[in-house]
Amino acid sequence: MTQKVAVLGTGKIGEALLSGMIRGGWTPEDLLVTTRRPERAEELRARHGVTPVSNAEAVKAADTLILTVKPQDMGHLVDELAPHLAAHHLIISGAAGIPTSFFEDRLAAGTPVVRVMTNTPALVDEAMSVISAGSHATAAHLAHAEAIFGAVGKTLRVPESQQDACTALSGSGPAYFFYLVEAMTDAGILLGLPRDKAHDLIVQSAIGAATMLRDSGEHPVRLRENVTSPAGTTINAIRELENHGVRAALIAALEAARDRSRELASGTKD
Numbered sequence: 332m333t334q335k336v337a338v339l340g341t342g343k344i345g346e347a348l349l350s351g352m353i354r355g356g357w358t359p360e361d362l363l364v365t366t367r368r369p370e371r372a373e374e375l376r377a378r379h380g381v382t383p384v385s386n387a388e389a390v391k392a393a394d395t396l397i398l399t400v401k402p403q404d405m406g407h408l409v410d411e412l413a414p415h416l417a418a419h420h421l422i423i424s425g426a427a428g429i430p431t432s433f434f435e436d437r438l439a440a441g442t443p444v445v446r447v448m449t450n451t452p453a454l455v456d457e458a459m460s461v462i463s464a465g466s467h468a469t470a471a472h473l474a475h476a477e478a479i480f481g482a483v484g485k486t487l488r489v490p491e492s493q494q495d496a497c498t499a500l501s502g503s504g505p506a507y508f509f510y511l512v513e514a515m516t517d518a519g520i521l522l523g524l525p526r527d528k529a530h531d532l533i534v535q536s537a538i539g540a541a542t543m544l545r546d547s548g549e550h551p552v553r554l555r556e557n558v559t560s561p562a563g564t565t566i567n568a569i570r571e572l573e574n575h576g577v578r579a580a581l582i583a584a585l586e587a588a589r590d591r592s593r594e595l596a597s598g599t600k601d
């Protein structure tokens with residue numbers, strides 16, 4: 332396998348991955364990008380020193396093709412790539428919902444496909460990327476995908492049957508935390524704090540809590556109990572969260588995200 336990797340459809344996730352790969356030691360000369368708009372191509376060249384090419388040129392020059400277009404655009408992209416693909420190519424799909432069989436059904440028999448669900452903390456090398464092999468992907472293909480996504484954070488191999496659930500948890504996950512911070516900052520405003528101070532208090536609390544969750548080895552219930560003093564302030568807040576069904580809302584929300592991921596499987600659902 333050559334060193335060259337092409338990111339096809341370099342939008343938010345494609346660029347986050349690309350920038351992390353460069354931070355992780357890939358040289359821009361080994362990275363190709365494709366975009367729909369020429370202005371976007373120039374932006375990527377200026378920011379990262381990578382070479383923008385057409386989809387067909389990317390297939391010619393690179394062995395590893397990372398497809399980061401929207402699920403709804405995947406069918407069109409795969410049709411465009413199919414005539415140019417050869418036995419040495421590895422397809423890595425970063426799209427929500429689309430199963431590896433979507434590619435296998437449309438490409439030459441035996442084409443290796445790896446499915447990856449990453450997330451936007453790739454921008455700060457704290458991504459969670461969940462990796463599954465298609466029918467023809469070997470251990471070497473999986474290791475190659477892990478090396479690429481390992482440049483932007485943690486990786487975990489899962490059976491493909493768990494990908495939609497993982498998409499709901501970690502793919503979309505950062506959005507839930509951003510949403511919580513937004514809502515808690517609003518609460519700070521209600522309590523009379525200036526927005527910037529409320530934001531700083533909540534963000535630092537989130538960073539502290541996340542670090543404890545990662546590093547303390549303690550169960551989240553125990554960590555929460557340690558904050559919750561008898562007849563104190565926290566338990567009053569927890570009672571309100573329970574009264575408003577926040578736990579049930581979160582469970583329902585992630586189930587809805589999982590269902591939407593399943594719905595995207597055909598690659599044509601708007």
Ligand SMILES: NC(=O)C1=CN([C@@H]2O[C@H](COP(=O)(O)OP(=O)(O)OC[C@H]3O[C@@H](n4cnc5c(N)ncnc54)[C@H](O)[C@@H]3O)[C@@H](O)[C@H]2O)C=CC1
Pocket residue numbers: 339340341342343344345365366367368371386399400401402404407408425426427448449450451502503
């Ligand atoms: N945004 C997120 O947090 C995450 C997104 N994903 C997945 O990553 C994929 C991309 O998502 P985003 O980066 O958010 O979308 P985006 O819209 O920012 O990027 C997609 C890019 O693909 C380009 N594109 C579309 N068709 C093309 C074609 N035929 N040739 C070349 N370029 C083409 C678009 O112009 C766009 O710039 C989706 O499949 C999504 O499910 C996965 C994990 C997290």
Ligand SMILES: O=C(O)[C@@H]1CCC=N1
Pocket residue numbers: 427498502503
């Ligand atoms: O919302 C979405 O469909 C994408 C996939 C996971 C995160 N963002």
